[in-house]
Amino acid sequence: xxxxxxxxxxxxxxxxxxxxxxxxxxxxxxxxxxxxxxxxxxxxxxxxxxxxxxxxxxxxxxxxxxxxxxxxxxxxxxxxxxxxxxxxxxxxxxxxxxxxxxxxxxxxxxxxxxxxxxxxxxxxxxxxxxxxxxxxxxxxxxxxxxxxxxxxxxxxxxxxxxxxxxxxxxxxxxxxxxxxxxxxxxxxxxxxxxxxxxxxxxxxxxxxxxxxxxxxxxxxxxxxxxxxxxxxxxxxxxxxxxxxxxxxxxxxxxxxxxxxxxxxxxxxxxxxxxxxxxxxxxxxxxxxxxxxxxxxxxxxxxxxxxxxxxxxxxxxxxxxxxxxxxxxxxxxxxxxxxxxxxxxxxxxxxxxxxxxxxxxxxxxxxxxxxxxxxxxxxxxxxxxxxxxxxxxxxxxxxxxxxxxxxxxxxxxxxxxxxxxxxxxxxxxxxxxxxxxxxxxxxxxxxxxxxxxxxxxxxxxxxxxxxxxxxxxxxxxxxxxxxxxxxxxxxxxxxxxxxxxxxxxxxxxxxxxxxxxxxxxxxxxxxxxxxxxxxxxxxxxxxxxxxxxxxxxxxxxxxxxxxxxxxxxxxxxxxxxxxxxxxxxxxxxxxxxxxxxxxxxxxxxxxxxxxxxxxxxxxxxxxxxxxxxxxxxxxxxxxxxxxxxxx
Numbered sequence: 001x002x003x004x005x006x007x008x009x010x011x012x013x014x015x016x017x018x019x020x021x022x023x024x025x026x027x028x029x030x031x032x033x034x035x036x037x038x039x040x041x042x043x044x045x046x047x048x049x050x051x052x053x054x055x056x057x058x059x060x061x062x063x064x065x066x067x068x069x070x071x072x073x074x075x076x077x078x079x080x081x082x083x084x085x086x087x088x089x090x091x092x093x094x095x096x097x098x099x100x101x102x103x104x105x106x107x108x109x110x111x112x113x114x115x116x117x118x119x120x121x122x123x124x125x126x127x128x129x130x131x132x133x134x135x136x137x138x139x140x141x142x143x144x145x146x147x148x149x150x151x152x153x154x155x156x157x158x159x160x161x162x163x164x165x166x167x168x169x170x171x172x173x174x175x176x177x178x179x180x181x182x183x184x185x186x187x188x189x190x191x192x193x194x195x196x197x198x199x200x201x202x203x204x205x206x207x208x209x210x211x212x213x214x215x216x217x218x219x220x221x222x223x224x225x226x227x228x229x230x231x232x233x234x235x236x237x238x239x240x241x242x243x244x245x246x247x248x249x250x251x252x253x254x255x256x257x258x259x260x261x262x263x264x265x266x267x268x269x270x271x272x273x274x275x276x277x278x279x280x281x282x283x284x285x286x287x288x289x290x291x292x293x294x295x296x297x298x299x300x301x302x303x304x305x306x307x308x309x310x311x312x313x314x315x316x317x318x319x320x321x322x323x324x325x326x327x328x329x330x331x332x333x334x335x336x337x338x339x340x341x342x343x344x345x346x347x348x349x350x351x352x353x354x355x356x357x358x359x360x361x362x363x364x365x366x367x368x369x370x371x372x373x374x375x376x377x378x379x380x381x382x383x384x385x386x387x388x389x390x391x392x393x394x395x396x397x398x399x400x401x402x403x404x405x406x407x408x409x410x411x412x413x414x415x416x417x418x419x420x421x422x423x424x425x426x427x428x429x430x431x432x433x434x435x436x437x438x439x440x441x442x443x444x445x446x447x448x449x450x451x452x453x454x455x456x457x458x459x460x461x462x463x464x465x466x467x468x469x470x471x472x473x474x475x476x477x478x479x480x481x482x483x484x485x486x487x488x489x490x491x492x493x494x495x496x497x498x499x500x501x502x503x504x505x506x507x508x509x510x511x512x513x514x515x516x517x518x519x520x521x522x523x524x525x526x527x528x529x530x531x532x533x534x535x536x537x538x539x540x541x542x543x544x545x546x547x548x549x550x551x552x553x554x555x556x557x558x559x560x561x562x563x564x565x566x567x568x569x570x571x572x573x574x575x576x577x578x579x580x581x582x583x584x585x586x587x588x589x590x591x592x593x594x595x596x597x598x599x600x601x602x603x604x605x606x607x608x609x610x611x612x613x614x615x616x617x618x619x620x621x622x623x624x625x626x627x628x629x630x631x632x633x634x635x636x637x638x639x640x641x642x643x644x645x646x
Contacts, residue, residue, distance in 0.1 A: 023120035030353025035408030037521025076459035103132035140185030147193025185224030192234025230259030240265025272300030305357035315343030394418035409425030424453035434460015
């Protein structure tokens with residue numbers, strides 16, 4: 001064999017070895033009530049043609065169902081230089097099995113294949129149970145708390161404050177003597193009344209002198225949580241009297257707050273500080289937060305498995321005009337002035353396994369967010385993965401509805417409805433590999449044209465079945481982003497088109513979407529994609545391509561071969577927000593997002609396993625709502641009135 005032939009053979013062998021896939025660690029992420037997430041580390045697959053097929057079935061059933069395949073991630077560069085952020089996604093697969101039943105065991109099967117060869121353990125079958133909604137333990141003690149001014153009969157054992165029931169704490173210096181602590185499985189029933197600290201009173205009846213903060217540190221268990229619950233005889237109100245933190249629960253495990261009102265405080269429930277400590281399995285449900293700067297807040301990577309559901313969060317921001325914090329909104333604020341940070345987030349979390357569902361949120365800077373945090377830790381139990389955000393109602397946010405910023409794998413944002421957001425709608429700034437699933441979300445009145453704020457070079461985003469009344473012009477490049485079955489309807493905003501795709505790598509796709517271009521705009525569609533073998537993280541101006549029509553864009557790029565242009569007549573009744581009135585306030589009671597039967601957007605989508613199973617008609621409809629199917633229930637299920645309907 002000649003030297004030239006030998007060198008060619010060795011080069012081909014090396015290339016083949018790099019293209020073959022070596023299977024690594026398989027990780028089952030924290031289950032949620034409705035979804036399961038998985039990660040599978042690999043080596044090799046340089047040509048990225050390996051695949052992982054997924055099937056599942058409830059344990060005990062015989063028929064397997066197809067799920068979405070796991071997503072190939074790895075090699076994407078996530079960075080924002082001014083914050084010293086620079087992270088390269090490791091080679092792996094990740095993905096979710098969606099739309100499952102709570103408290104149900106599933107058998108899940110994964111098969112890795114690669115035309116170039118696959119080695120190691122290339123198949124896995126695992127049994128995983130979805131979570132159930134946390135409930136108080138029925139076999140524990142019941143402790144009763146009555147407000148200081150209560151004069152009626154009291155059920156034994158009874159206490160004059162929560163801290164006395166929880167710790168056996170006393171007055172003054174004795175408030176830190178904890179010798180009669182609550183036990184796992186105990187339920188503390190808080191009776192109707194006002195629980196307001198007298199912060200300057202040395203013998204404060206709430207036993208929280210000087211700062212008015214209830215610092216809770218005990219540990220329940222999954223079977224026996226410690227529950228703090230409304231007794232059912234009226235509203236128990238914890239009023240912070242303007243203090244900073246009303247409850248600090250960052251050292252707790254398995255605590256439930258139910259039916260409580262939190263008000264007049266900067267932070268309702270503080271649940272974790274970065275690199276210090278944080279709560280585990282915190283449940284907050286059927287509660288009210290009023291006049292607060294922050295609702296529930298943790299930054300700790302080890303905080304996990306929160307269940308924040310069916311709550312009403314009302315912040316301190318302007319109720320009568322939309323005034324954002326950005327220069328865009330400031331410049332047009334006129335007599336309204338600029339936004340001040342009187343309320344930050346309703347809910348902000350980090351760590352795995354959180355569920356944030358069925359909340360109604362208004363008058364904050366942001367509604368729900370994942371901590372931006374920075375590059376993820378290597379431990380799967382200490383990063384933002386397997387998080388569900390769904391069926392929430394948003395109104396009047398001075399920044400974004402949902403921020404998945406800082407998320408790593410398997411973030412699921414679905415069935416949310418938002419009206420009036422000053423800066424962005426649904427944000428990924430950044431995402432460290434993904435996938436993040438945005439499914440069946442609704443947006444109306446977002447003046448800056450940033451329906452999806454994909455910034456700081458995020459990677460691994462799947463955008464399915466959303467209805468967005470507004471533009472999506474984001475020019476910061478992103479990686480591995482895929483669009484299907486969405487509706488983007490422009491408002492005839494004179495200074496921008498309807499859609500921009502900013503693809504930094506060769507992994508992208510967009511098809512089966514509907515667009516209403518802005519009238520009078522010559523460049524309604526903007527496209528960026530790298531040349532073969534290159535990347536476009538810092539594109540030059542001439543690398544962007546602009547098109548007047550969707551057909552022109554499709555012909556030039558090969559994308560959107562099934563995409564269509566639509567107008568507002570696809571809806572039963574819909575008018576766009578006025579693009580000249582950036583500070584206007586719209587109310588969901590005046591808006592109808594349902595498609596008109598037989599309209600152009602009906603049956604115009606593509607089937608996606610576990611996303612739109614059971615669609616009506618010949619094919620799925622575009623947008624968030626399927627004709628003939630009931631609308632989701634947005635917001636708390638206990639509310640008999642709609643909080644943002646004027």
